[in-house]
Amino acid sequence: MGTVTPIIAYLVAFLGSALGLLSSERARNTSGALRNWWLTVAAISIGGLGIWGMHFTAMLGTWMGTNVAYDILITLSSMVVAIVVVGIGLLIALRRDDERFWPLAAGGLVTGLGVAGMHYTGMSAIVINAEISYKTTTVVISIAIAVVAATAALWFTKEVSGPLTVLGASLVMALAVTGMHYTGMHAMSVKVSQSTALIPENAEELIMSLIIGGAGFSVIIIFMLALTSPDEEGREDTEQLDRVLRRTESRGLTT
Known part of the structure; x- marks a missing residue:
């Protein structure tokens, strides 16, 4: 496996986490359809790229002693699982005007179990x-790590704001996500069978690489849009400033 693939996997998790946190911050400061849009972007970023993309980036660099192929339908299903459970967790944790702990704990439990489910579905x-x-013991530990990591991630989405804070939180989230993955991988034992034919090399790895690469490129584009687009509070400030300037100009014309 070497060191290159884990580093790349960590960077994928970091990128997805950073956009997810930035999108969550936008969601907290907006309402209606725009809020739902940013929550969707956050779920896709954290679940689709930060978690699923990291998982299969790491898997593509893992040697199991023989050729490996992947069932594309099951693989893509695991991606959907990751996005959906993160979306549910965000909806629970980011309840407006609710500072109680239980929504965060419930969201973390649902998301953590879902992330673990994504991992082992992907492995299947x-x-x-x-x-x-x-x-069994290591599997249980990996699930516990997933729940704790998911709870911490949702807390970050609820509390974190500002570029530097998002950067630091993303580094921590990426570490937690990759830690869960490699703990889960450590739970696996592979006994190569010499009595069956080798699995021929196929295009599944290329397909997944293209999916991850395309998702990463899309995330970068959306990330730049998120950085340059004002949130609801920013638009209100701009509109208020415009009104003040118009009143000032109108008074200047009348005098």
């Missing part, structure tokens, strides 16, 4: 001429 997409087994 592996097609390999080997027997795969899991250590």
